[in-house]
Amino acid sequence: MKMPEWARVDERVAAAGFGQAVRALPTAVAVVLRLAWRTSPRLTLLAAVVHVVSGSVTAFGLLATANVFTALLEQGPTPERVLQSLPAIAVVTGSYAARALLDAAVAAVEGTLRPRVTAAADDEVTAAVVRVGLIAFEDADFRELSRQGARFGVRAIETSLRRMADLTSSLISLAAAMLTAALLNPWLAPVLLLAAAADGWAAARVAKLNYRHFLDTVGRNIRKSIVEEVATWRSMALERHALTLQEPLLGEYRRIARSLTREEVRLAHRSNLVRTTGRAAAGLGTAVAFLVLGWLLYTGGMELALAGTAVLAMRTASTALSNTMRAVNTLYEDSFYIGFYRQLLVESRKRQPPATAVKAPSDPAEIRLDGVSFTYPGQKRPALRDISVTIRRGEVVALVGENGSGKTTLGKLLTGLYPPDEGTVHWDDVDLAHADPASVHANIAVIAQEPAEWPMTAATNVTVGRLGRADPDRRAWREAVDSSGAAEVIDSLPDKENTVLSKKFDEGQDLSGGQWQRMGIARGIYRDASVLVADEPTAALDARAEARVFAGLQHASTSDRGRRTTVLVTHRLANIRSADRILVLEKGRLIEEGTHEELVRAGGVYHELYEIQARAYRHAEVPEPRASPAPETPTASP
Numbered sequence: 001m002k003m004p005e006w007a008r009v010d011e012r013v014a015a016a017g018f019g020q021a022v023r024a025l026p027t028a029v030a031v032v033l034r035l036a037w038r039t040s041p042r043l044t045l046l047a048a049v050v051h052v053v054s055g056s057v058t059a060f061g062l063l064a065t066a067n068v069f070t071a072l073l074e075q076g077p078t079p080e081r082v083l084q085s086l087p088a089i090a091v092v093t094g095s096y097a098a099r100a101l102l103d104a105a106v107a108a109v110e111g112t113l114r115p116r117v118t119a120a121a122d123d124e125v126t127a128a129v130v131r132v133g134l135i136a137f138e139d140a141d142f143r144e145l146s147r148q149g150a151r152f153g154v155r156a157i158e159t160s161l162r163r164m165a166d167l168t169s170s171l172i173s174l175a176a177a178m179l180t181a182a183l184l185n186p187w188l189a190p191v192l193l194l195a196a197a198a199d200g201w202a203a204a205r206v207a208k209l210n211y212r213h214f215l216d217t218v219g220r221n222i223r224k225s226i227v228e229e230v231a232t233w234r235s236m237a238l239e240r241h242a243l244t245l246q247e248p249l250l251g252e253y254r255r256i257a258r259s260l261t262r263e264e265v266r267l268a269h270r271s272n273l274v275r276t277t278g279r280a281a282a283g284l285g286t287a288v289a290f291l292v293l294g295w296l297l298y299t300g301g302m303e304l305a306l307a308g309t310a311v312l313a314m315r316t317a318s319t320a321l322s323n324t325m326r327a328v329n330t331l332y333e334d335s336f337y338i339g340f341y342r343q344l345l346v347e348s349r350k351r352q353p354p355a356t357a358v359k360a361p362s363d364p365a366e367i368r369l370d371g372v373s374f375t376y377p378g379q380k381r382p383a384l385r386d387i388s389v390t391i392r393r394g395e396v397v398a399l400v401g402e403n404g405s406g407k408t409t410l411g412k413l414l415t416g417l418y419p420p421d422e423g424t425v426h427w428d429d430v431d432l433a434h435a436d437p438a439s440v441h442a443n444i445a446v447i448a449q450e451p452a453e454w455p456m457t458a459a460t461n462v463t464v465g466r467l468g469r470a471d472p473d474r475r476a477w478r479e480a481v482d483s484s485g486a487a488e489v490i491d492s493l494p495d496k497e498n499t500v501l502s503k504k505f506d507e508g509q510d511l512s513g514g515q516w517q518r519m520g521i522a523r524g525i526y527r528d529a530s531v532l533v534a535d536e537p538t539a540a541l542d543a544r545a546e547a548r549v550f551a552g553l554q555h556a557s558t559s560d561r562g563r564r565t566t567v568l569v570t571h572r573l574a575n576i577r578s579a580d581r582i583l584v585l586e587k588g589r590l591i592e593e594g595t596h597e598e599l600v601r602a603g604g605v606y607h608e609l610y611e612i613q614a615r616a617y618r619h620a621e622v623p624e625p626r627a628s629p630a631p632e633t634p635t636a637s638p
């Protein structure tokens with residue numbers, strides 16, 4: 001089973017080089033600090049202060065320990081010397097106690113700040129993605145970026161807060177150890193750095209390997225989760241079983257999983273090799289440091305009494321260095337994912353419609369398309385080409401044409417849901433390209449080909465499109481549920497309109513395809529908008545319901561707010577004979593336009609399509625003893 005090519009990561013991210021990633025480190029830290037500061041300046045400052053104080057106390061403890069060594073070892077440990085060193089020992093003990101208290105303070109401040117920063121990061125990215133224009137969801141790269149950026153980016157921000165705190169403390173400890181070593185002998189400090197350089201190289205190399213691995217496997221990981229979805233999700237269960245696809249899907253899942261495991265093992269071995277090399281070099285560095293120390297003691301460059309302090313400084317420096325390296329390493333790795341997060345914010349904002357004060361008319365007298373062309377992102381062939389048409393208030397206009405001719409797309413363009421690539425869409429004298437999209441969408445109702453199945457109660461499934469407008473006498477509700485046939489659906493539910501329509505809840509209930517469609521129609525009618533687009537609203541309805549819905553939609557061209565403009569997309573031509581106008585599309589072009597009678601007289605594509613359907617019914621007129629009389633014109637459904 002071959003998986004589709006569309007599961008791929010943003011190419012620009014994949015091309016990011018080492019230098020670019022290193023430069024991203026301060027930016028990543030800035031992102032986290034900005035979020036922390038915005039969340040709570042007071043807590044951020046407090047966190048910085050407690051970390052610095054805590055690190056300083058540790059450093060002070062080290063220097064105090066040095067005093068104890070000096071006091072004890074200066075001329076050999078005698079009972080008097082031990083007594084003399086007691087104050088220094090008390091200071092060391094005090095510094096440890098202070099450190100323990102400060103650790104508690106650090107944990108308290110961090111525990112308060114971190115969840116808030118994570119929530120702020122989550123909120124920022126969710127708000128940015130929620131506000132993008134509808135067309136952004138057609139872009140596979142953007143969809144992938146929003147998945148990765150939201151998931152890994154927010155997690156990286158959370159962990160990097162902790163790493164930054166670790167880095168602060170370990171840098172202070174390192175500085176104290178280096179200072180102590182430098183005070184003992186200026187040669188000691190640089191050799192300590194030798195070991196650090198090797199460690200640092202290994203850490204950075206492993207981070208880079210991990211990132212490369214992430215990028216190399218992201219496509220396969222996406223494929224694996226897609227296969228997992230189709231192999232286990234309820235929505236695919238019926239066809240999966242009916243097509244006996246369980247075993248092939250499992251096989252494909254295992255094939256991808258095996259290849260990912262192989263990569264993981266390869267990564268583990270390579271990282272291990274790099275780390276071992278780093279450690280060997282660091283060990284060599286430490287050996288050199290001890291050699292230098294021995295040489296200093298041998299040549300009298302350092303007093304023996306100070307050797308204990310020197311060893312302590314070396315050990316502290318080495319621990320602090322490895323902590324620093326670990327923190328830098330993780331921060332560096334996190335910076336890649338914080339890069340995703342930043343990129344997602346930038347890309348989302350780019351895709352948000354620009355703020356404008358221009359409002360679309362709430363009840364347009366006409367919707368005018370001039371030379372409109374539209375191509376879906378990533379597609380070569382335009383879905384619509386050079387369409388010019390005007391639809392007037394109160395008209396019922398039907399869109400007709402073969403599959404893929406552009407009917408649904410035209411509905412999306414005339415309601416401002418998608419922007420045209422060429423040409424303009426005007427509502428009265430307002431060009432929708434310059435209008436506030438919310439002001440356009442507030443006045444449209446769309447009955448989608450596959451209506452959304454809102455995981456809410458049956459009542460909310462009808463009213464969700466009109467939450468801000470009251471319906472005090474329930475007139476709109478009655479009209480919506482009666483003319484759509486949703487009333488019968490609701491009546492059949494165990495808790496009537498309070499029944500939850502989702503199997504995600506224990507007490508939830510699912511509906512049949514046709515029942516969901518009735519709910520979708522009711523929702524569209526209840527919204528009572530001035531422009532209504534119904535896209536094959538009755539494809540799943542039984543014949544009686546379909547006839548009633550079409551009659552309802554055509555007569556509902558008068559709404560509470562005035563005369564409504566109705567655009568109907570359908571393949572069942574008998575339903576739209578009485579439409580004011582029929583537009584016929586072919587391969588994205590508008591090829592015919594007129595009333596049913598005009599188009600039949602013209603003898604073009606519409607006439608041909610109509611005849612095909614009508615003929616099917618005429619053939620059904622073969623006299624059979626108990627057959628009911630066949631209709632003269634095509635009716636709702638065979």
Ligand SMILES: Nc1ncnc2c1ncn2[C@@H]1O[C@H](COP(=O)(O)OP(=O)(O)OP(=O)(O)O)[C@@H](O)[C@H]1O
Nearest residue numbers: 138376379383401402403404405406407408409410
């Ligand atoms: N989301 C999409 N991404 C890419 N191409 C699309 C998308 N939706 C539709 N298309 C393409 O645009 C063209 C017009 O599609 P549209 O859905 O408007 O046709 P339609 O007339 O409504 O078809 P149908 O009768 O099957 O509903 C088709 O060639 C289709 O393949």
